[in-house]
Amino acid sequence: MIELKDAQKHFRSGNLKSAVLRGVNLNVKQGEYVAIMGKSGFGKSTMLNLLGTLDVLDSGEYKLTGKSVHKMSRGKRVRLRNEEIGFVFQHFQLIPNLSVYQNVLLPLTYGRKRLGKKKARVLALLDEMGLSDKRNQKPDRLSGGEKQRVAIARALVNEPGLILADEPTGSLDEETTESILGLFDRVHENGATIVVITHDQEVAERADRILHLQNGVLV
Amino acid sequence: MKLLTTFKLACFGLWSNRYRVLSAMMGVVIGMFAVIVLAAIAIGVKDTLMKQMGSLGAEQILVLPGRILDSADGQKDLLSGLTSVPSTLTYEDAQAVEKVSNVKTVTPQLETVNFVEYEKNKVQSAVVGTTSQYSRIQHATISQGRFFTKEEQGAKAKVIVLGNNIHDSLLGKNQQLEDQAGGSSESAKPKTWWKRVLDKLLGENVSAAEVSLIGKNVIINEESYEVIGVLAPNATLGSSTDNNVIMPIETALATTDMKNLTRMIVEASSLDAVDEVDGAVFGALAENHSEIDFSVVKQDQMLGALGKVTSILQVMLVGITATALLISGTGIMNVMVMSVRERTREIGIRKALGATTFEVMMQFFFETLLLCIIGGAVGIGLGYVFIEIWNSNIEIFALVLPFWAVKLALYTSVAIGSLVGIYPALKAASMNPSKALRFE
Numbered sequence: 001m002i003e004l005k006d007a008q009k010h011f012r013s014g015n016l017k018s019a020v021l022r023g024v025n026l027n028v029k030q031g032e033y034v035a036i037m038g039k040s041g042f043g044k045s046t047m048l049n050l051l052g053t054l055d056v057l058d059s060g061e062y063k064l065t066g067k068s069v070h071k072m073s074r075g076k077r078v079r080l081r082n083e084e085i086g087f088v089f090q091h092f093q094l095i096p097n098l099s100v101y102q103n104v105l106l107p108l109t110y111g112r113k114r115l116g117k118k119k120a121r122v123l124a125l126l127d128e129m130g131l132s133d134k135r136n137q138k139p140d141r142l143s144g145g146e147k148q149r150v151a152i153a154r155a156l157v158n159e160p161g162l163i164l165a166d167e168p169t170g171s172l173d174e175e176t177t178e179s180i181l182g183l184f185d186r187v188h189e190n191g192a193t194i195v196v197i198t199h200d201q202e203v204a205e206r207a208d209r210i211l212h213l214q215n216g217v218l219v
Numbered sequence: 220m221k222l223l224t225t226f227k228l229a230c231f232g233l234w235s236n237r238y239r240v241l242s243a244m245m246g247v248v249i250g251m252f253a254v255i256v257l258a259a260i261a262i263g264v265k266d267t268l269m270k271q272m273g274s275l276g277a278e279q280i281l282v283l284p285g286r287i288l289d290s291a292d293g294q295k296d297l298l299s300g301l302t303s304v305p306s307t308l309t310y311e312d313a314q315a316v317e318k319v320s321n322v323k324t325v326t327p328q329l330e331t332v333n334f335v336e337y338e339k340n341k342v343q344s345a346v347v348g349t350t351s352q353y354s355r356i357q358h359a360t361i362s363q364g365r366f367f368t369k370e371e372q373g374a375k376a377k378v379i380v381l382g383n384n385i386h387d388s389l390l391g392k393n394q395q396l397e398d399q400a401g402g403s404s405e406s407a408k409p410k411t412w413w414k415r416v417l418d419k420l421l422g423e424n425v426s427a428a429e430v431s432l433i434g435k436n437v438i439i440n441e442e443s444y445e446v447i448g449v450l451a452p453n454a455t456l457g458s459s460t461d462n463n464v465i466m467p468i469e470t471a472l473a474t475t476d477m478k479n480l481t482r483m484i485v486e487a488s489s490l491d492a493v494d495e496v497d498g499a500v501f502g503a504l505a506e507n508h509s510e511i512d513f514s515v516v517k518q519d520q521m522l523g524a525l526g527k528v529t530s531i532l533q534v535m536l537v538g539i540t541a542t543a544l545l546i547s548g549t550g551i552m553n554v555m556v557m558s559v560r561e562r563t564r565e566i567g568i569r570k571a572l573g574a575t576t577f578e579v580m581m582q583f584f585f586e587t588l589l590l591c592i593i594g595g596a597v598g599i600g601l602g603y604v605f606i607e608i609w610n611s612n613i614e615i616f617a618l619v620l621p622f623w624a625v626k627l628a629l630y631t632s633v634a635i636g637s638l639v640g641i642y643p644a645l646k647a648a649s650m651n652p653s654k655a656l657r658f659e
Contacts, residue, residue: 049653054570054652054656055651074576075575078570078573078574078575079573081571081572081573082572082573083573087572089656093564093568093571093656094568095565095568095569096565097232097235097236098235106568106569106572107572109224109228110569110572110573110574110578111573154572158573
């Protein structure tokens with residue numbers, strides 16, 4: 001599913017150039033659940049941005065479902081992102097002016113995938129997440145757990161092969177964390193590949209494999 | 220994704236941010252309102268003046284006191300070339316002009332300001348002494364009674380025709396009475412604004428009895444005159460007859476201290492004879508005057524001068540419009556740039572979920588464009604309402620809103636929206652999604 005070879009990424013700050021990823025190698029199989037751990041500032045988010053095609057490598061190779069992402073045009077990367085990747089962020093990243101239903105619908109709005117009736121797909125997902133009665137509400141009326149469930153529904157709506165989650169329980173209490181992790185387990189059981197970036201050992205332990213990002217390399 | 224979908228997203232984006240959008244829209248609304256109203260004023264003034272000048276008739280020649288100087292191109296400069304000197308034109312001049320060949324009629328006019336009294340009411344008016352031709356030449360319609368005849372003119376009959384306003388004021392019907400004698404008259408009190416509005420709405424005078432002064436005597440400068448006619452309302456810019464009191468010129472010369480003519484309208488027997496009559500009238504008058512202290516002007520010269528005035532109005536209109544649109548356009552662009560900045564994270568989310576650069580760009584472009592079009596339409600609508608209210612309440616001159624002005628305003632809204640929408644749209648489209656998602 002994911003093949004990352006000698007991936008390097010630098011950031012410039014004025015004249016200073018600092019290496020964030022120094023030749024990362026990663027292989028994730030279809031249907032695998034992987035957790036990437038690391039301290040703050042060790043490049044976890046950079047890693048997620050690269051895997052999610054939100055950013056590009058300075059050097060190295062990145063293949064997703066066999067397609068060479070590092071050689072793709074921006075347009076093709078955007079389409080790949082829409083069709084193959086679902087994001088779950090720590091701070092939910094819901095659009096405040098849109099209702100729960102509209103937030104979940106958003107990837108379908110931009111997508112080309114024909115998934116039958118879009119409305120039925122969104123409503124089914126909201127039902128599955130226990131959010132049917134909240135579908136017309138704005139995100140600011142929801143609890144943290146509900147917001148994250150909306151974000152997960154949005155990540156799943158396009159039936160992507162890969163779910164990328166960045167500290168998905170970072171803003172939640174213990175009880176809600178457990179419920180969200182339970183959802184991830186269910187998504188994984190349904191065959192999705194999941195990569196979770198976290199610094200929480202408890203979250204990481206739900207994964208099949210735990211990797212550590214240290215000094216810009218995975219160990 | 221289809222353009223239609225980005226358009227729908229833009230509509231939704233505007234609706235979601237409707238309160239901010241409303242404040243941004245105000246600029247366009249005011250700008251377009253100003254464009255529509257100013258265009259209507261400029262065209263209304265032009266039409267009214269053209270109508271008045273046109274009413275002079277192509278075969279008519281105007282004789283004015285004072286000499287009109289020539290401009291650099293040898294033409295009479297009616298705008299700045301008219302010297303202000305006391306009139307030396309007399310009734311004898313008019314009689315001399317009458318003898319010029321191919322002159323059909325001569326309508327001399329004496330004019331002064333005086334008080335007209337009827338019972339306790341006293342009104343200031345323009346007293347005009349002229350001939351029986353006046354009503355035809357000035358297109359003045361009689362609403363009651365009749366105009367004086369040539370025989371009455373020759374017999375120095377003390378008869379007068381009242382302008383509509385003067386007639387109503389003398390009857391205490393409107394507020395334009397002046398209580399010069401020390402505020403003794405109860406009926407001379409101006410009506411309150413709500414009473415005037417009520418009068419307008421009901422189409423009638425709610426506080427005054429409907430009576431006519433025909434056959435009654437009024438006092439001007441201690442002389443008594445019989446009212447034989449009342450002119451129909453003729454409220455036009457510049458030369459309304461509503462506040463005039465018209466009497467035969469011989470009567471005016473005999474009973475008032477008016478001696479010199481304020482103008483004279485000479486009518487040629489045919490259009491072909493106008494140039495010849497123009498020269499002959501000038502010659503006839505020059506014989507009676509030791510110096511050229513009068514001017515003879517044809518209709519085309521008047522219209523030429525008017526063209527200059529309206530051109531100035533149009534240049535002013537273009538200037539004001541351009542300024543209004545520049546300000547509103549800049550305002551909208553600023554608001555949209557602010558909106559893009561505030562919605563940075565939203566842009567990041569949209570891009571992360573699969574929105575292309577083009578789709579984000581078009582969404583923000585359509586938002587600005589729609590904002591300008593809706594704002595423009597509202598401004599045009601408000602302008603139209605203003606013009607309707609003006610035209611049904613104010614009679615000085617009518618505002619004219621041609622369809623081309625509406626179309627121009629709408630096209631301008633689209634042009635502004637397109638122009639000022641580019642920068643915010645590009646700014647939104649060029650955002651890096653990973654950075655935008657981290658925006659606080």
